[in-house]
Amino acid sequence: MTIRLNSEISNYIQLSDKRYSYFSGNNYLGLSNHPEIKKAAKKSIDRYGLNFAAARQTTGTSEIHLELEKEISDFKNKEDAVVFASGYMANSILLHALKDRYTTIFTDEAAHPSIIDGIPRNTKQIHFFKHCDVQHLEDLLHQNKNKQALIITDGIFALTGEISPLNEIHPLADKYGAILVVDDAHATGVLGENGKGTPEYFHLQDAANIYQTETMSKAFGVYGGFISASKEIVSRIRENSRAYLASTSLPPPIVSAACTSVKIVRQQPQLRPALYKKANEIREGVIKLGFHTNEGPTPIIPIFFSSRDKARKLSGYLKENGIIVPCINYPVNMDKFIVRITVSVNHTRDQIEDLLVLLKQWRSKHGVT
Numbered sequence: 001m002t003i004r005l006n007s008e009i010s011n012y013i014q015l016s017d018k019r020y021s022y023f024s025g026n027n028y029l030g031l032s033n034h035p036e037i038k039k040a041a042k043k044s045i046d047r048y049g050l051n052f053a054a055a056r057q058t059t060g061t062s063e064i065h066l067e068l069e070k071e072i073s074d075f076k077n078k079e080d081a082v083v084f085a086s087g088y089m090a091n092s093i094l095l096h097a098l099k100d101r102y103t104t105i106f107t108d109e110a111a112h113p114s115i116i117d118g119i120p121r122n123t124k125q126i127h128f129f130k131h132c133d134v135q136h137l138e139d140l141l142h143q144n145k146n147k148q149a150l151i152i153t154d155g156i157f158a159l160t161g162e163i164s165p166l167n168e169i170h171p172l173a174d175k176y177g178a179i180l181v182v183d184d185a186h187a188t189g190v191l192g193e194n195g196k197g198t199p200e201y202f203h204l205q206d207a208a209n210i211y212q213t214e215t216m217s218k219a220f221g222v223y224g225g226f227i228s229a230s231k232e233i234v235s236r237i238r239e240n241s242r243a244y245l246a247s248t249s250l251p252p253p254i255v256s257a258a259c260t261s262v263k264i265v266r267q268q269p270q271l272r273p274a275l276y277k278k279a280n281e282i283r284e285g286v287i288k289l290g291f292h293t294n295e296g297p298t299p300i301i302p303i304f305f306s307s308r309d310k311a312r313k314l315s316g317y318l319k320e321n322g323i324i325v326p327c328i329n330y331p332v333n334m335d336k337f338i339v340r341i342t343v344s345v346n347h348t349r350d351q352i353e354d355l356l357v358l359l360k361q362w363r364s365k366h367g368v369t
C-alpha cells in the first residue's frame with residue numbers, strides 16, 4: 001500500500017478528502033504533533049532559522065545542541081550524550097567508536113539494516129545467530145572464544161515487535177567478555193520503568209558492558225539519532241567519528257522539538273502503562289481471532305501471513321474500510337509477510353474496536369493464514 005500523506009500524523013490521518021484511522025508508523029507516545037513540541041520547533045525557527053549549515057565541530061554546535069545533549073544524558077543517567085543526523089547512523093558511529101575493543105561481531109540474522117550497514121568494513125569476522133536464538137549465539141561465542149567479541153541486536157525488533165532476550169544474552173556477554181550493543185530505536189521511551197529502553201526493561205541499565213543506539217524519530221516523535229555513554233566514548237565520537245565530523249548538525253527546530261519531547265517523556269511516565277494497555281487490548285483481540293502474531297507488551301503487533309498476496313489483501317480491505325495498517329515491505333531478513341499494526345497512546349477505544357471488528361469480518365471471509 002502506498003499512501004500520500006497530506007496531513008500531520010496522529011491516531012487519524014487525512015488522505016485527499018478522506019479521514020482514516022491510523023495504526024501505522026512509530027508514533028508510539030503520540031508526540032509527533034504534540035502542541036508544546038510543535039511550539040518549540042516554531043519558536044526555534046524564528047530565533048535560529050532552519051539550519052546552522054555547518055558540521056558540529058566546525059561552526060554547527062549551538063547552545064541548543066548542548067542543551068539537548070544534557071537533557072538526554074540526564075534522562076539516561078549517563079555521563080554524556082551526543083546527537084547527530086539520524087538513528088540510522090547511530091550503529092555505524094558507535095561500532096566505529098568501539099573498534100579497538102573487538103575483532104568479531106555477532107548479530108541476529110534479522111538485525112535491522114542500519115546494524116548490518118554500520119559494521120566497519122575491516123571487521124575481521126561477522127557471525128549471524130539464528131533469530132533470538134540464545135543457544136545458537138552461545139555456540140558461536142564458544143567456537144570463537146579466543147576472539148574479542150561484540151554482540152549487537154535490535155532491542156525491540158521493528159517488524160515483529162519482539163523484545164530481544166537481553167536477560168539471556170547479557171550473561172553470555174559477561175561469560176565471554178563481550179561488549180553488548182542494543183539498537184533501541186523502537187524501545188527508547190517505550191520500554192522500562194523510565195522509558196530508558198530494553199536494558200532498563202531487563203533491569204540491566206547499569207551494566208557497564210551494554211551500549212545503546214537510539215533515535216528521536218519514533219517514541220519521541222521528532223528526528224535525529226543519539227548515543228549516551230561515558231564521557232570517554234562520547235569524546236571519541238566527537239573527536240574521531242567521520243559521520244559525526246563530516247555531516248551537518250541537526251537543524252534548530254528539530255533540536256528544540258527534541259529537547260521538549262525528552263522533557264515530556266520524562267515528566268509523563270504514565271504514557272507507557274497507557275500505551276501497553278492499548279497494545280494489549282489489540283494483541284489479545286488479534287490472538288482471540290486466531291491470527292498469527294507475537295506475544296509481549298510492545299506497541300508493534302504483527303499479523304503474519306505465508307502469502308504476500310493475502311497480507312496485501314488484508315491491508316487493502318482495512319484501507320477500503322477507513323483504517324490504515326500497512327503490509328510491510330522492508331529490507332529485513334524475514335520468511336513471512338507482515339501486516340504491521342502499531343499502537344499509539346492516543347488511539348481511542350472506538351478505533352480499537354473498529355479495527356478488531358474489521359479483522360473479524362476479514363477472518364470470517366478469508367481465514368487467518
Ligand SMILES: Cc1ncc(COP(=O)(O)O)c(C=O)c1O
Nearest residue numbers: 086087088112114158185215217
Ligand atoms: C531498529 C532500527 N534502527 C534504526 C533505525 C533508524 O532510525 P531513524 O529512522 O531514526 O534513522 C530504525 C528505523 O527506522 C530501526 O527500526
